[in-house]
Amino acid sequence: MPAHAVDIGLPELTATRKSNFLLPILFLPPPKREAIETIYAFCRYSDDIVDEEADVKEKYRRLLIWTSELQLALQGVSRYAFLNRLVSVIEKFHIPTHHFLDLLKGMEMDLMKNRYESFEELEQYCYRAASTVGLICAEVFGYHHERTKEYAVNLGIALQLTNILRDIKTDAKKGRIYIPREDLRRFGYTEEELLSSTYNDRFCELMEFECQRAREYFKKAKRCLAEDDKPLFTAARAMGNIYYLLLLRIERAHYDVFTKRIRLASPVKFLVAMVLRLRNKLPKNFHRYIRTELPA
Template structure:
């Protein structure tokens, strides 16, 4: 265990690897300033979030910006520092700030904005805390024995995001949470299968070890970057598992209001298209990263935009339009 002085040094070094604006200010910003900070962070990072925000009710957008900012900064504390001890120290500090937020002592722009979201939407601490558990886990766990272990990771890394969205939109029942968990875990798995090579460069393998052994695939094959017949068969198996998980979550689209349904439709279809892109490459994710084409992205966005103004075309139980 590091001493208090060493812990402070780890935090200082960790902050130095991140944008200066991430640091906790001495004086808390106003709610308006905090919301502007979160909105800027959300819109500068990923176009996918910005596209999705087109379909959110305007009154809810500040809440989603705050949630996104929390997730973004938390993720960066884990993945962008480059030092395990420093990342863990920063994640512990971030967890203390989360506690302070729920105790009415928020200082960071993220938590000032989030405090109002928590109050307005009556969101419990658990999903926020679960995300930090996942980011800590990524610092110390690099392999997963079974799919159940991978899904256990998804429970903390992906599922809380869907639950936060549902809380923000006023849904708190277990059935919607269950369906949301299936969709979020499926999205996480789709990203894992898309990024096998990228993750391996970070010494992380999310493909279950027992599946690798069953199909005769080793770390050495991934390292060589050659998609052998055994590797292709393994990834086909994992893609089908993720696809079935998407199908399991699709009924949620018919159980929420129109605006949220459009977002769910967009993200579910986007995740399924990632799996299709992997399949179209004959499950070779090692020589190049499968990606959704710009044309497909445009089609998905246009379909969602048209759904905003036309009768909503709902997905059937196997991803086909009813």
């Protein structure tokens, strides 16, 4: 580590972020848990650069500096001690560095775009903002089958789509609309209606379509995870189940994401993590005798 390296002030996690993040990784071995915590801190800090209260030019400048410092850290010469610690995790678990750079491109998209014309464009954003995180974590978890990477990609897209649907109102207040324009046109629901939180039949039909798309990515993910990789991915599976239950909550609320923010209570999240932990102790293929709609 360079002698002049300094620590940056990493963002504090709110109670919600803590429960969403800490519970799924609760049962990881300490070295892997510490690695995931470091990776999460990088992701959180990168995301907060984009979401902070500042003009776009200033946020873009800070993101460029952050990206440049990451590249310097990969050469062992960053002035940020945290990024040098991150590189030690990258090296220890042999994580491809392009995943981190792709993630930062996703953050850049949030600064450069506030509308998406097609789902193809949105899917690219979801890959960069979320699938990259899954691919990074996959190297820490370990896996036996290359196809498990497809699990990480599809689960990341499913999680991001669910996040987008939950946060429609919050994002609209920031001037962002992630729902593709082609979908808005298809269901005759306008950007003006979305920005003013208009809840009507057309919005419900649009949301039903979007929720079904997210469901499909959860299903794709489930099909890509081999049985002998499941115990290694308990943390990811817990996160997948938590977000799938969140998607169900959106549907059961008749897609009304305007009146109040839809969330899961911490005890429910803890129960999800515990159930998966217990399932790992059951005989192999026992799950085949228990029918479940959950993606894990």
